[in-house]
Every structure is written in structure tokens, then in C-alpha cells.
Amino acid sequence: MVNLGTNLPGGAAGGGTHPSGxxxxxxxxxxxxxxxxxxDHAADGDRIELSGRVLANWAAKTANLLDIEGHGPGSTILVDLPLGWKSLALLLGAARAGVQVRFAPLSSSAPAKPESVDLVVSGTPGAWSEHPADLWAVSPRTLTSSGASEFSEASGASGPLPSPEAGLPSHALDYxxxxxxxxxxxxxxxxGTSLPSLVEAWEDLPSPQSTEQPTDHDGARLSRWSHRERGLVVAAAGGRLDYGAARAVVGTWDRGLxxxxxxESDTDLSGASAKLVEAERLGNPRQ
Incomplete structure (x- = not known):
């Protein structure tokens, strides 16, 4: 694994120049x-790699869709999605569009107050069918399919994306x-601010259910991610895209990593995960 921003001395947000200077x-x-x-090693068991260029293409498309649908600075969207490379691309698109983001820790969480959310983006749109906000449906197939050729430089193709399953709320937009x-x-x-500063203003939606951090067999708290010398390892299996994960991810991109x-469901990184981390050459945990 090589540094995303080896030519950007200050990281993705703080270095690099345009050819014009x-x-x-x-x-x-x-x-x-x-x-x-x-x-992403957690999508259908495949290894999916997105360059910065491809990630930005997905983000730009998402930002453009948000704009067309009337959501920009001053709008608040609620993200109810599992962790995955496509939900991370959507997260970057929300940042690019300048919208305020709230995260639903659990798909069964009580909906936000009607006046506080303009758009809900959910992998379980039926749970939000009665919510007065606009609704975008994101199929589980969309989030987990490898889509290796989608928006890739190698193929130059942007073939049809999987659509959500039937039975969606009639007013939901098929993302x-x-x-x-x-x-x-x-x-x-x-x-007009840095990527980490944008995300700093986002927040989790409070959940009426228990959100205690899971523990291992010995009762020790499990970490959902691990900062490494040359990148970030995130446990995606069963995980939700929430405020903590968003901060960890964009902080890593901001450093050009x-x-x-x-x-795996934890980041103890034993067994297969340890081999994946070694193969990606992410280095040792940061102290």
C-alpha cells in the first residue's frame, strides 16, 4: 500500500499545487x-480498491444529485447506512455539497424530529416511510456489490448499478x-473550510436503545478501527457509518493515507485481518 498523497506534503487538505501554481x-x-x-475487503469477499480519483468521481456525482434535489448548505441529511466503500463515497459527497450530516446508529432508531432533517439516506427505507423528510433508498446490493468497473479508470465504464429491491416507499428516490x-x-x-472541520460539525442521532460498545470473550472493549503508520484499518462487518467512523476516515484522508x-467484527486483527493489514503494508499501530 502506498501513500494516497505522497506528493502532497501537508496531506490531502494541506499540500499540493495546481499546475497554475x-x-x-x-x-x-x-x-x-x-x-x-x-x-474494501468486506464487500462480497472481494478486494475493492478505489483511487482518490475514483472516490472523488463518486463523491462528485453524489454532490450533484444532492444539489439537483435541492439539498446544499443549510440542509441536514440523516445517514442510516452500514460501513462500506460506497457509503464512504456518499459521505465524501455530502461533505463536498456542504450539507450538515447526522447519523442513525441503528436502523431501528426513533426517527429524528421532523423539523430537524431534510433528507434521509437509508439502506432500510421502509423504516423511514412515515418520516416527512425526502427519502433516498440505498439497496444492500448497491452497498455490498464489488462493482469493480463502476467509474474505474481501467474500464472507463459506468455500467448500470443495482437497484433497490421492490416494495420501497413510493416517494423514495433510488440512489x-x-x-x-x-x-x-x-x-x-x-x-470554505477543511474536510475535518466540516465533519467536526456533524453528529450522531441519539438512540433510545443501548449503544454500549461490544466486548470480546474476556469482557475487554473492542475497537472499531486502528490507526496505523500508513493508513486506517476499519472493522466493517456489521458496523454502522457513524460520527466516530466518519471522523476517523476523513482524518486519514486528510493526512493523505x-x-x-x-x-472482521473487531479490530484485534487476529487471523485473516492481520494478514490483510500486512498485505496492504499499513505498518504498526500508531502510539
């Missing part, structure tokens, strides 16, 4: 990189079908 913005720096930004029709470039004004999703 202008300093790159954080989004331009990610989009300019052919190096890995996300490597997979709509996002592929958007442009790969986003010309919206970039939010890749995010690696592993299939």
Missing part, C-alpha cells in the same frame, strides 16, 4: 491522486439509479 483544495487533492483512498446519471465533476462552490475495511 495555485494551492489545491482538499477535494482537488483527493481527486488528483491515482493512489488508493479506500480498499443507485439516479447517481449514475450525474456528472463526474462537481462545480458547486467548495465549502488510505482507509482499509476488513471483514
Amino acid at each position: 495555485r494551492r489545491l483544495t482538499w477535494f482537488e487533492a483527493i481527486a488528483a491522486s491515482p493512489r488508493p483512498a479506500v480498499v 443507485a439509479a439516479e447517481v449514475q446519471m450525474q456528472a463526474d465533476q462537481c462545480h458547486l462552490p467548495l465549502p 488510505p482507509v482499509v475495511l476488513v471483514p
